[in-house]
Amino acid sequence: MELNYFLILSAFLFCVGVYGVLARKNGVLVLMSVELMLNAVSINLIAFSALNHSVSGQIFALFVITIAAAEVGVGLAIVLLIYRNLKSPDLDKIDELKG
Amino acid sequence: MLDAAWLIPTVPAIAFALITLFGKRMPKHGAEIGIAAVGASFVMSCIAASQWIDRVEAATGHSEGLGAFGKSVFRAAGEQGVEPVVNTVTWWISGGVHFSVGTTVDGLTVMMLFVVTLISLLVQIYSTAYMHDDRRYTWFFACLSLFTASMLTLVVSENLLQLLVGWELVGLCSFMLIGHWWEDLANSRAAIKAFLTTRVGDIGLMIGVIVMYFAADTFSIVGINEYALSSGAEHNLLLAGAICLFIGIIGKSGQFPLHTWLPDAMAGPTPVSALIHAATMVVAGVYLGARLYPVFYEGFSIADGGINFMALIGGVTIIIGAVLAFVQRDIKKVLAYSTISQLGYMVMALGVGAWTAAVFHLFTHAFFKALLFLGAGSVSHSGSHHSFDMKSDMGGLRKYMPVTFATFMIGSLALAGIFPFAGFWSKDEILVTAGEGGFEVFMVVGLIGAFLTAAYMTRCVYLTFFGEYRGHGHPHESPRAITVPLIILAGFSVVAGLINAVPLGIEKFTEWFEPTFAFPHLVHAEFDYGLAVISVTIAVVGIGIAAWLWFRREELGPFRGLTQRNALARRGYVFLENKYYLDHLYENVIVDGTRGVVARAFYWFDQHVIDAFVKGVGLVAARVGRFSYDVVDQKGVDGAINALAAGTGDAGSALRTVQSGRVQRYALLLFAAVGLLSLALYLVNS
Numbered sequence: 171m172e173l174n175y176f177l178i179l180s181a182f183l184f185c186v187g188v189y190g191v192l193a194r195k196n197g198v199l200v201l202m203s204v205e206l207m208l209n210a211v212s213i214n215l216i217a218f219s220a221l222n223h224s225v226s227g228q229i230f231a232l233f234v235i236t237i238a239a240a241e242v243g244v245g246l247a248i249v250l251l252i253y254r255n256l257k258s259p260d261l262d263k264i265d266e267l268k269g
Numbered sequence: 270m271l272d273a274a275w276l277i278p279t280v281p282a283i284a285f286a287l288i289t290l291f292g293k294r295m296p297k298h299g300a301e302i303g304i305a306a307v308g309a310s311f312v313m314s315c316i317a318a319s320q321w322i323d324r325v326e327a328a329t330g331h332s333e334g335l336g337a338f339g340k341s342v343f344r345a346a347g348e349q350g351v352e353p354v355v356n357t358v359t360w361w362i363s364g365g366v367h368f369s370v371g372t373t374v375d376g377l378t379v380m381m382l383f384v385v386t387l388i389s390l391l392v393q394i395y396s397t398a399y400m401h402d403d404r405r406y407t408w409f410f411a412c413l414s415l416f417t418a419s420m421l422t423l424v425v426s427e428n429l430l431q432l433l434v435g436w437e438l439v440g441l442c443s444f445m446l447i448g449h450w451w452e453d454l455a456n457s458r459a460a461i462k463a464f465l466t467t468r469v470g471d472i473g474l475m476i477g478v479i480v481m482y483f484a485a486d487t488f489s490i491v492g493i494n495e496y497a498l499s500s501g502a503e504h505n506l507l508l509a510g511a512i513c514l515f516i517g518i519i520g521k522s523g524q525f526p527l528h529t530w531l532p533d534a535m536a537g538p539t540p541v542s543a544l545i546h547a548a549t550m551v552v553a554g555v556y557l558g559a560r561l562y563p564v565f566y567e568g569f570s571i572a573d574g575g576i577n578f579m580a581l582i583g584g585v586t587i588i589i590g591a592v593l594a595f596v597q598r599d600i601k602k603v604l605a606y607s608t609i610s611q612l613g614y615m616v617m618a619l620g621v622g623a624w625t626a627a628v629f630h631l632f633t634h635a636f637f638k639a640l641l642f643l644g645a646g647s648v649s650h651s652g653s654h655h656s657f658d659m660k661s662d663m664g665g666l667r668k669y670m671p672v673t674f675a676t677f678m679i680g681s682l683a684l685a686g687i688f689p690f691a692g693f694w695s696k697d698e699i700l701v702t703a704g705e706g707g708f709e710v711f712m713v714v715g716l717i718g719a720f721l722t723a724a725y726m727t728r729c730v731y732l733t734f735f736g737e738y739r740g741h742g743h744p745h746e747s748p749r750a751i752t753v754p755l756i757i758l759a760g761f762s763v764v765a766g767l768i769n770a771v772p773l774g775i776e777k778f779t780e781w782f783e784p785t786f787a788f789p790h791l792v793h794a795e796f797d798y799g800l801a802v803i804s805v806t807i808a809v810v811g812i813g814i815a816a817w818l819w820f821r822r823e824e825l826g827p828f829r830g831l832t833q834r835n836a837l838a839r840r841g842y843v844f845l846e847n848k849y850y851l852d853h854l855y856e857n858v859i860v861d862g863t864r865g866v867v868a869r870a871f872y873w874f875d876q877h878v879i880d881a882f883v884k885g886v887g888l889v890a891a892r893v894g895r896f897s898y899d900v901v902d903q904k905g906v907d908g909a910i911n912a913l914a915a916g917t918g919d920a921g922s923a924l925r926t927v928q929s930g931r932v933q934r935y936a937l938l939l940f941a942a943v944g945l946l947s948l949a950l951y952l953v954n955s
Contacts, residue, residue, distance in 0.1 A: 192937050200933075265930030 176217035183210035197249040197259045201242055208238045270317040271324070271354040274372040277313050277382060278421035281306045281389075285415040292407035299407040300397050303414045307390045310421065314382035321379045322781050325351050329780070351375070352786045353491060357427050371427035373490055376782035377559055377628060381424045381552075384635045388548035389417040391754035395643055396540040398750035399650055403538075409449060413544070416442035420549040424556065428488035429478045432560075436474065436521070436553060440467050443550045447537035459536035466530035470520015474557075477513030481564065484510060490560060494787040497563035504567070511568025514561060515579060522554025522612045525586040531609055532593075535601040535657075539646030542601060546608045547639035552631055555615045559628050562619065566789045571622045576710065583617025584714040586610065591721035595728065599657045600645045603729045607684065608638055610718060614699055621711050623702035624791055625769075625779050630699060632778070633691035633765045637683035640758035644677040647755065648733060651747040659732035662740040666733060669744035672752045674734050676759040681730050683762040685723040685808045688801070694766030697804055701797050712800075719804050723811030731816065771796040 183206055190203025212231040219227025253259050284306030292299025328351045357371030393413055400409055419442055423435025441464075448460030482488055484506045485496035496502055518524065523531040531551065535542055545551060558565060558579075569577040590610030597603045611634050618627035648666060649657050651673075656662040667674040683690035686697070696719060704712040738744065746752070769778035779793065927938070 188940055192933055192940065261932055264932070268928065268930030 173217060173221055176213055180210045180213040180217070183207075183213070195260050195262055197252060197261050198246070200261060201245045201249065204245075205238060205242065208234055270313055271320050271374045272356055273313075274317060274354075274374045274378075274382075274425050275356070277310050277317070277386070278418050278425060280309050280313075281414045281418035281421065285411050285418060288407060288411040288414060292411060297397070299410045300393070303410040304390070304393050304397075306414060307386060307393055307417055310417070311383075311386035311390050314379065314386045317374060318379040318383050321374065321376060325376070325781055351784075353378075353784070355427060355489075355491060368430060368488070369428060370431050372425040373427045374425065375784055375786070377556075377784065378424055380628065380632060380782045381556060382421065384632060385417065385420050385424060385548045388635055388639050389413070389420075389544065391639070391757060392540045392544050392548075392643070395543075395646070395751055395754045396538075398748045399540055399646055400538060405449065409446075409538070412442055412445050412449070413540075416446065416544060416549055420553065423553055426490070428490060429481065429493070430488050432490070432557070433475065433478060436517075436557075437471070439550055439553055440464060440471070440521075443534070443537075443541075443545055446541040446545075447534045449538055449541065450536075453536075456536040459530075459533040463530040463534045466527055467520045470517045470527055470554075473513045473516025473520070475517075477510050477515075477517060480506065480510040480513055481561075491787055493561060494563040497561075497567045498787060498789065502567065504570075507564060507568035509568075511565045512578065514557065514564065515582075518554035518558050518616065519582060520554070521557075522551050522616065523586075523609045524554075524582050524612065524616055525589050528586065528590065528609045532602050532605040535599065535605050539601065539642060539649065542605070543639045543642035543646070546605070546642060547635040551608065551612060552635065555612060555619070555627065555631055558616065558619045559624060559631075562624055563787065563789055565619065566622070569620070571620065572789070577620055580617050580620025580708060580711050583613045583615070583620050584711050586613030587617060587714055587718040588721070589613075591718055591725060594721075594725040598660045600648065600659045600663070600729060600733060601642070601657050603659075603725060604638070604641050604645060607641075607722065607725065610722065611638065611684070614696065614715065614718065617711055617715070618699040618702070621699075621703040621708040622706045622791055623699050625783050625793065626695060626698035626702050628782065629769055629778050630695035633683070633695045633762075636758050636761040636765050637680045637691060640676060640680040640755060640762055641684065643751070643755055643758065644673055644680060647673045647747040647751050648677075650751065651745050656740070659729065660739070662742075663733045663738075664736045664740070665738040666744055667735065669738075670746050672746060673755065676752075676755040677734070678730065679759045679762050681726040683766075685726050685812065686719050686804060687723075687808055688805050689763075689766065689770075691762050691764070691766035693801075693805065694770055697796075697801050698769070698771070700804055701795075701800055702793070704797070704800065705795075716804060716807055720807045720811040723808040724815040727812045727815035772798070 187203045187205075187207030187210060190206065191200050194200050194203065212234050215227040215231045215234070219225065219231075249259060252261075252264065256263055281303075284302050288299040288302050292302065295301060353373050353375035355371060355373050357369040360368045360370045362368070393410065396409065396413065400406055403409060416439065419435050419438030421435075423432055423439060426432040426435055444460050444464040447463050448457045451457040451460070478488070481493050484503065485493045487493065487496075497507055520527045531546075534545060537545070565579060566572065569579055571577060571579075587610050590606045590608075590613055594603045594606035594610070597606065611630070615627045615630050615634070618624075618630060645657065648663065648670065651670065679690065683692040686692045696715070700712050700715045700719075703709075703715060767773070767775065769776055783791075929935075
């Protein structure tokens with residue numbers, strides 16, 4: 171098994187995710203990018219789990235998936251409320267906490 | 270059932286939770302749960318009692334062939350005897366000491382279980398009618414169930430800590446029930462008084478438990494009893510432990526001088542009074558005395574005869590309680606003082622080595638005292654319009670309430686110790702054993718008590734049931750839920766004594782219920798016909814004199830209104846009316862004394878010593894303060910603080926540009942920071 175393929179895929183996905191989180195204006199797309207980053211991490215975990223013949227990495231990945239589901243539920247609710255208040259999902263428009 | 274005795278207290282405890290949670294929604298508002306639970310406990314107690322009796326008969330069976338002589342040899346030889354059934358589980362472990370909970374079942378336990386569950390069952394049935402329409406009906410039944418459960422916990426407990434838990438729970442429940450009608454200030458005051466007065470004794474008990482733990486190195490009741498009888502026991506330690514434990518008994522069982530809470534406890538509903546006086550609260554003290562009897566027996570050197578602390582307190586209580594019963598107008602207070610006096614008998618019996626007689630008296634007394642209280646409740650419920658005043662609201666009720674009258678008469682005769690009712694057998698056994706064991710003084714005290722008991726009960730019966738009706742209601746007989754428990758209790762009051770009718774050759778009570786394991790060898794006195802005749806005669810004379818004085822008082826010119834005319838008699842009456850000024854002593858002298866003299870002394874100390882000192886300290890402190898304000902504070906500290914504040918302000922202005930309020934800007938900073946840190950880590954490691 172070639173570990174590097176998995177690591178490269180994971181790194182690529184992670185970078186795409188980081189880019190999405192930093193650059194996209196739409197809140198929904200930011201959330202999706204966060205998911206991409208989480209999944210990149212999961213791929214890493216599973217790859218190392220397979221390499222080390224240890225099940226704990228896979229269990230970790232299962233936890234990540236569960237928490238991600240909960241997180242995205244909360245996140246979408248927040249985005250929905252932002253949309254309801256500002257009539258737009260644009261994250262640049264909220265700077266209420268500017269110092 | 271002997272091994273599953275923990276179920277007996279558990280069932281009413283669960284009933285308490287169920288009634289509290291769901292009682293109000295039940296068709297009978299929770300009463301059915303309470304009655305069912307206590308009924309189940311009663312059935313289980315009966316099973317346990319019969320199994321215990323089988324066990325005893327099986328153990329003594331092999332010596333039966335030798336006849337009476339062989340049996341007594343078996344007892345005297347003190348083979349291991351019939352061991353109590355002990356079951357424990359570990360409660361918690363602390364510092365290597367195992368604290369356990371469990372059950373000890375022996376003759377004393379099964380006898381108490383039977384009495385407590387039976388009386389509780391009858392009281393609950395009675396309460397369905399008596400407490401009808403009460404605003405806290407459901408809560409009342411919940412409390413009754415908890416009361417029974419706590420008492421049963423105390424009875425079956427395996428060690429002194431568990432017993433202490435039951436003991437305190439019993440105190441708590443009686444507090445709640447005495448103050449059941451707390452809207453009246455007098456009732457809540459009575460509840461608080463009961464709680465605090467018994468608390469004084471509880472401190473003694475707690476110290477006693479600790480002393481016994483360090484003496485015997487165990488909390489286990491059987492273990493402590495074995496220790497007390499072993500040759501390695503230190504007498505002074507046992508004496509200290511016995512005195513402390515006995516103070517607990519004084520508080521709980523209403524012994525002189527802590528008996529003052531008991532009459533006030535009459536503020537509670539009548540079924541509660543019956544329960545407190547017959548089966549739960551007050552007998553807990555006597556039960557403790559019987560349970561740890563080896564400690565008292567050895568500690569007070571009862572075997573040597575003569576006067577000891579326990580017998581003395583009991584004897585004083587008999588007379589004091591009985592005399593006070595004469596001046597009460599309230600029928601329940603007459604009965605309350607009578608209970609104090611009868612508890613005095615039990616404690617005195619324990620003090621003179623008459624263990625079996627004491628426990629036997631507890632057994633018979635439970636029936637007739639519950640009967641009398643429930644009878645008094647029946648009178649007030651249906652005869653006198655919820656009043657307990659014999660002089661203004663009762664009289665002539667025998668025509669209107671035949672069942673209550675007949676059962677009340679049986680209870681009174683049993684209490685007075687008239688042959689062949691229950692009280693005769695147990696009281697007689699106490700007197701005989703006292704006389705034989707070298708305690709003649711206490712035998713005489715007991716006989717005087719018997720005379721007084723007969724006389725005050727005659728007065729009470731006369732005022733309630735004879736003469737003309739003085740109330741303003743329409744007296745009628747009580748409903749069946751009230752009369753049926755009365756009839757059952759009256760039945761027991763007649764026959765319960767026959768279980769240990771020594772002259773008829775029946776000694777089942779001694780055989781079944783007296784412990785043979787880890788127990789001192791007690792002398793059982795022979796039945797004395799002369800003494801029995803004397804005690805019954807004395808009681809009859811008491812009844813006769815009292816009846817003669819009350820029925821013929823029109824013709825007794827010189828005696829009528831004696832207390833109004835004769836100064837000495839008047840003073841005696843006032844002395845009794847004020848209950849020997851004991852309440853006065855406690856409330857005014859001790860409490861106010863503490864508040865008055867001691868408080869004044871403290872006030873002077875406060876003003877002259879502490880204040881002067883404080884003032885000096887204050888002046889010095891002021892000087893030091895002025896100096897430090899001018900130099901340290903204004904220049905040093907303030908300067909530093911101002912500089913710090915200015916620096917913080919500048920730094921804040923510089924940094925506020927970072928606080929853009931935009932989520933993605935923050936995320937960028939986050940990732941940049943992670944990137945930089947990763948880089949640093951990489952450089953450090955490579």
